Amino acid sequence: MSRIITIAREFGSGGRELGRRLAEELGYEYYDHEVITEIAKKTDLAEEYVTQVLHNKPHNLYPITIGQSMSYVGNYTFQQVQSVYKAQHDIIRELAAKSPCVIVGRCADYILQDMEPFRIFVYADMEKRIQRCINRAKPGEDTNPKHVKKTIKRIDKERGRYYEFYTGLEWGDPRNYDLCVNAGEVEMKKFAPLLAKMFKD
């Protein structure tokens, strides 16, 4: 089995939990926000800016033709976006080459495709995701279910657009993954140790 596990996940589904549990069970490195921190270091850009580039509508940062008019961002921004993408690519490949690991998000499944990672997609019903978000909300967060649902939809849309922009593939299409887990139905605490065994020889 592969020694690299990538996790793509719908917002609020519990994909991160599966990733963390798998890494713990296997003694693998676990990378999530760490990738952004590394990109920020490598590019000398603020983490917030890196996050924005990686999460938010990257196509807005490229020239777009609208009707007859053309709007575009300056060369400098374009180069910054390119440098973030390049840094992400390099860092993810370095981390994966260094030691067995679980990487959450960041199109790692695509970036590492020649290293044949085991690619997991985690999803869940909207109702269960809303409940999970509410249960885990930080003090002061708006936990009105309507608001939470809107946030979930927005973040999923961003993730999907980013993945499709970066890879040309459809985010969440089972064909791009080796295992798709409905985290609303499969109990992660029970499933992770069993799945982990598949990676132990």
Added chain:
Amino acid sequence: MSRIITIAREFGSGGRELGRRLAEELGYEYYDHEVITEIAKKTDLAEEYVTQVLHNKPHNLYPITIGQSMSYVGNYTFQQVQSVYKAQHDIIRELAAKSPCVIVGRCADYILQDMEPFRIFVYADMEKRIQRCINRAKPGEDTNPKHVKKTIKRIDKERGRYYEFYTGLEWGDPRNYDLCVNAGEVEMKKFAPLLAKMFKD
């Protein structure tokens, strides 16, 4: 965990193998073609006819409006189709109520939804499915890859149409399943015993 496992699968993906192995590991009953045999007994119809009704374009057996004209089949055929559907529904529910089991195909995930089965969808890349079909072909079968690919596509289309006709849901949409397994990447021999453990308390 549920004591009922349903398996939907793309043709040639190895879903049946996963089903058989799970049933063996768990000591559950395994139902596949047995359902058709039971329907045939219950309705006094030939197995071939039952198979045709259940696999082949059921919408062709119902009145269809085409432009301004209406073509339909006679009442007798309509009633036969209805009786096959009813028998399928009753038999699958009887089998599931009787003892823990694995049921392959037959929209069992939908028919048993109130019994909360664990719903698995098995899929694989086209290349791997073609190879699997060729490796398992019976003597005399046409193993030309182009022909095999055509057969796979035809049967998948039939399964998809049947599922959608019967359930109103999209066949293969992860949201209708608890676990989607890419059988081209996940080794069934290794995965089935691990997954089986999830059902053992």
